[in-house]
Amino acid sequence: MGRHHAAVVGVGQSRLLRFDDVPLGVLAVEATQAALADAGLATGDLDGIACIPRQPFDDEGSQRDGEHFVSTHLLLRLLSIESTRWGANVDIMLGHSLIEAVNAVEAGACSHALVFRALHSPRGGYGRVTSLEVSGERQFTAPYGRFPPADFAQLWSRYQDVYSAGSRDQMAALVLQSRVNGLRTPGGYWTVRGGATPTREEYLSTRMVSTPLGLLDCDLPVQGCTAFVVTTGDRAQDLRQPPAYVLGTAAPYFAEHGSVVPRGHTLDHHERCGEIIAEHVWHDSGLRPGDVSAANLYDGFSFIPILWLEALGFCARGEGFDFIQDGRIAPTGALPVNTGGGNLGVGRLHGANQIAESVLQVSGRAGERQLYRAEAVIATVGPPARGAAIVFGSSPG
Amino acid sequence: MGAPQPGRPLPAADDLTRPHWDAARAGRLEVQRCHDCGLYAHPPTPCCHRCLGTDLGFEVVSGRGTVYSVTETWSGARHPYFAERVPYPVAIIELDDQPGLLMYSNLPGTAAGELPRAGAVVHFVGDEADGIPDFAVTDTPTSEAPH
Numbered sequence: 001m002g003r004h005h006a007a008v009v010g011v012g013q014s015r016l017l018r019f020d021d022v023p024l025g026v027l028a029v030e031a032t033q034a035a036l037a038d039a040g041l042a043t044g045d046l047d048g049i050a051c052i053p054r055q056p057f058d059d060e061g062s063q064r065d066g067e068h069f070v071s072t073h074l075l076l077r078l079l080s081i082e083s084t085r086w087g088a089n090v091d092i093m094l095g096h097s098l099i100e101a102v103n104a105v106e107a108g109a110c111s112h113a114l115v116f117r118a119l120h121s122p123r124g125g126y127g128r129v130t131s132l133e134v135s136g137e138r139q140f141t142a143p144y145g146r147f148p149p150a151d152f153a154q155l156w157s158r159y160q161d162v163y164s165a166g167s168r169d170q171m172a173a174l175v176l177q178s179r180v181n182g183l184r185t186p187g188g189y190w191t192v193r194g195g196a197t198p199t200r201e202e203y204l205s206t207r208m209v210s211t212p213l214g215l216l217d218c219d220l221p222v223q224g225c226t227a228f229v230v231t232t233g234d235r236a237q238d239l240r241q242p243p244a245y246v247l248g249t250a251a252p253y254f255a256e257h258g259s260v261v262p263r264g265h266t267l268d269h270h271e272r273c274g275e276i277i278a279e280h281v282w283h284d285s286g287l288r289p290g291d292v293s294a295a296n297l298y299d300g301f302s303f304i305p306i307l308w309l310e311a312l313g314f315c316a317r318g319e320g321f322d323f324i325q326d327g328r329i330a331p332t333g334a335l336p337v338n339t340g341g342g343n344l345g346v347g348r349l350h351g352a353n354q355i356a357e358s359v360l361q362v363s364g365r366a367g368e369r370q371l372y373r374a375e376a377v378i379a380t381v382g383p384p385a386r387g388a389a390i391v392f393g394s395s396p397g
Numbered sequence: 398m399g400a401p402q403p404g405r406p407l408p409a410a411d412d413l414t415r416p417h418w419d420a421a422r423a424g425r426l427e428v429q430r431c432h433d434c435g436l437y438a439h440p441p442t443p444c445c446h447r448c449l450g451t452d453l454g455f456e457v458v459s460g461r462g463t464v465y466s467v468t469e470t471w472s473g474a475r476h477p478y479f480a481e482r483v484p485y486p487v488a489i490i491e492l493d494d495q496p497g498l499l500m501y502s503n504l505p506g507t508a509a510g511e512l513p514r515a516g517a518v519v520h521f522v523g524d525e526a527d528g529i530p531d532f533a534v535t536d537t538p539t540s541e542a543p544h
Contacts, residue, residue, distance in 0.1 A: 130476065132404050139408035140440055143529045144501040145479035146487045150468050154489060158466035161515035208471040210487075211512070215472075258446050259499045260439055261489060266499075267466065 002286055002397030006102040007236045007243035008359045010039025010229035016189045016347050017223040019123050024223060025066035028118045029078050031225035039229045040240030041112060043079055048086040048110030048230075050097040051075070055120055070118040070225070086110040092253075094351045095381030095388025099251040101230045102390075111231060117352045118225040140260040149218055149301055151265040152383075153210035156303040158267040160212065163318035166306070168212055170321040172203045175216050175302050177330055178338050182345020184369050185357075189222055189347035217302040219343035226352030228359070233396050244359035247376060247397040248285020250277045251388040264385045274311025274384035281378070281389040282313075285397065289313045292391065293373040294361060295335055296354035298380045299342040308380050309337075312389070331371060339369050351381030355390070362394040403477035405527055413441040416455040422528030426521045427455040428498070437495045458494045460521030462532065465489040465499060467512050484509050490519055490532050502532040 012034025014027035036043060053071035055063070065074045072087045086109040090097040094117040101113035134142040141147075160166045179197045182188045198206070198216060206215045236243035254273055257264030264270075282288060289312055297308040306320035314335055315323040323329075329337035340357030343349060358379040360366040366374075380389045410418045413429075417439075420427035429441040433450035437458070444451050467488040474480040486507050492498040505522060507513065519532040 132406060133409040134406050135409040135411065137440065139410070139414060141501060142406040142476065143408055143527070144487055144503050145470060145474055145476065145482070145485060146501055147470075147473070147475040147479075149473070150470055150487050153468040153470075154466040154487075157468050158515050161466070208484075209473045210471065211469040213468075258438070258442075259497065260501060261499055266489065 002247055003284070004102070004106065004246045004248070004397055005233045006105045006230055006246045007233045008228050008246070008355075008392070009231055009236045009239045009241055009243050010035040010041065011356045011359055012036070012038055012227040013187045013356070014225040016187065016192065017121070018189075019121050020067070020223050022223065023067055024070050024118050024120050024225070025074060025078050027223065028070040028075050028116055028225045028227070031116060031118075031227035032075065032079060032114060035114065035227040035229050038241060041229060043081060045112045046079075046081060046114050047084050048101060048104055048113030049076060049084050049115075050088045050090055050101045050104075050113060051116050051118070052091070052093055052097050053089045068120045068122075070116070075116065084110065086113065092386050093382040093388065094355065095379075095390065096251045098228060098230070098355060098381075099249045099388055099390065102246050102249060105230050105232055111235065113230045114227060115230060116225055116227040117350050119222060119349055121221040121223040121348075137260070137262055141262060149213055150210045151262065152301040152303060153213040155265060155267050155270060155307070156212050159303070159306070162267070165318055166321045168204060168214065170325065171217065171302055172200045174305060174324045174329065174337070175203055175344060176200060178299065178342050178344040180345075181331070181339055181369070182341025185340045185346050185353070186367070188341055188345065189220060191346070213301060213303070219300050219348040222347035222349065224347065224349060226349055226356055228355065241365065242363040242394070244363045244392045245394070245396045246390060247393040248281050248287065248391040249389070250280035250284060252276055252280060254385060257385075265383070270307055270384045271311065271317070273387060274307055277380075277384060277387050277389050278312045281391060285391040287376060287391060292376045292378045293336070294339055294358075294371055294377045295337050296340065296342065296357050296377065296379045297337060298351045298354055298382050298387065299338060299344045300348065300350065300383070302344060304383050305337060305342075307384055311384055312378065312380075331369065336371060339366070339371065351379075354379040354381060358390070358392045362392045364394070403481070405478045405529075406476055407527060407529070413443065417441060418528065420455060420457075421523065421530045424523040424525065425457055426460045426523075426530050428458045428492075428494070429453055430456045437498050439498055439500065458492060462490045462492040462500075462519050464513050464515050464517040464519060464534075465491040466515055467504070469509070469512055486512055488513075488532070500530065500532070504534060505531055506533045
């Protein structure tokens with residue numbers, strides 16, 4: 001028996017909109033109600049709540065709860081819940097919030113925890129700077145025009161230089177497969193809005209953003225929310241859906257990078273952090289890479305899954321681009337990757353798709369995407385330096 | 398009359414960072430250093446990350462380094478000044494003075510589409526107009542490969 005006895009028993013997805021025509025708080029309630037309905041629970045059953053109440057990049061201007069982000073406190077008010085026994089506004093990303101809730105449920109701090117991620121899609125894009133004077137950590141980046149996603153582009157470009165590998169032509173395999181998978185996910189941005197899957201030629205010719213990162217290597221910002229319900233495996237027996245058991249988790253906190261590179265976005269740092277996360281999650285789950293039948297790997301930018309494939313030990317350093325060729329990561333391949341489409345295939349939900357898809361696969365609820373084998377599936381959230389990993393299973397560990 | 402040209406975003410120096418920027422405007426590359434253990438810190442910190450010393454000052458560094466990683470931004474520049482200048486290079490420079498001592502650079506003198514690779518040798522060049530430290534690729538017979 002593993003140390004875990006929590007399970008995810010409900011998944012809820014709001015509408016995915018392109019801009020902020022509907023307040024984010026409304027979409028958070030939409031996702032919560034869908035997750036509760038999925039689990040067969042009522043609002044009154046919730047006694048725990050966690051989220052990351054933050055946007056991907058700090059924009060200039062005001063940051064209003066319910067509009068630019070949604071905190072646990074505001075969502076409780078919108079749900080007319082006066083209080084919960086446990087709650088946490090967790091730093092970093094969704095993976096850490098979910099694992100905090102797993103820990104809380106397993107420790108008996110609460111019985112049914114809601115975990116959600118709400119993402120704002122501002123008009124005009126994230127992270128804009130219009131002022132002539134920049135303060136804080138950006139005084140060392142903005143004068144050079146270093147804006148996201150140049151940081152992620154630089155991870156890929158250093159990889160190319162260090163390993164003499166990793167062409168855009170090779171990357172097409174992952175991006176195109178993600179878009180194909182995303183169209184099979186109900187509620188995905190392109191599933192709802194329509195639109196053909198890009199061709200290899202379109203991937204290669206669509207405008208360059210920051211070399212070697214092109215437009216289709218970036219996930220599409222959306223306004224939306226995904227919510228999950230976490231409880232114990234025992235309580236899960238009485239609920240509506242087959243539980244997705246938590247078999248192993250890794251949510252390390254890393255020391256500050258201590259450089260002018262925001263969030264430590266250097267290739268070496270990400271590789272080291274990924275190595276640590278891999279060690280924790282495989283140890284905690286008692287599993288090895290060969291034991292999982294699919295990997296849903298965070299893909300805010302297309303290069304990030306390459307980092308994860310190598311860090312988690314699915315292939316060696318420098319071999320990630322070779323690994324994703326020849327249909328190996330397709331749903332019928334040796335290691336299906338991002339079978340729900342991921343951020344690239346459904347929209348920027350900051351890893352919510354990776355968690356949701358893993359839960360649905362191990363509980364046999366993935367519909368037309370259901371894999372033949374899905375006893376254990378790993379999900380990662382965030383690039384490794386801000387990363388977390390969770391292994392879900394169809395039976396308790 | 399045309400619209401005023403957008404200016405380059407410039408640092409709003411604070412108490413910790415002011416000596417670095419003041420030196421840069423005078424054409425010197427100065428980095429904060431711990432007087433107790435000798436560790437450089439950039440960005441400047443209130444206490445040394447290694448020995449927790451608080452006797453910190455600014456010292457001129459070698460100005461030599463290598464390209465750690467580099468990209469050329471073609472679109473999505475999130476400031477009007479840079480939006481008018483695409484494509485432009487953005488590099489992370491690792492100074493020779495200490496492993497992991499990093500700074501940004503626009504690699505002045507680099508032609509569009511001809512980025513150096515990681516490991517290319519660079520040297521400090523001041524930007525007199527804006528007082529922003531920068532680095533240019535040093536012509537060397539053989540650039541060392543990274544690692």
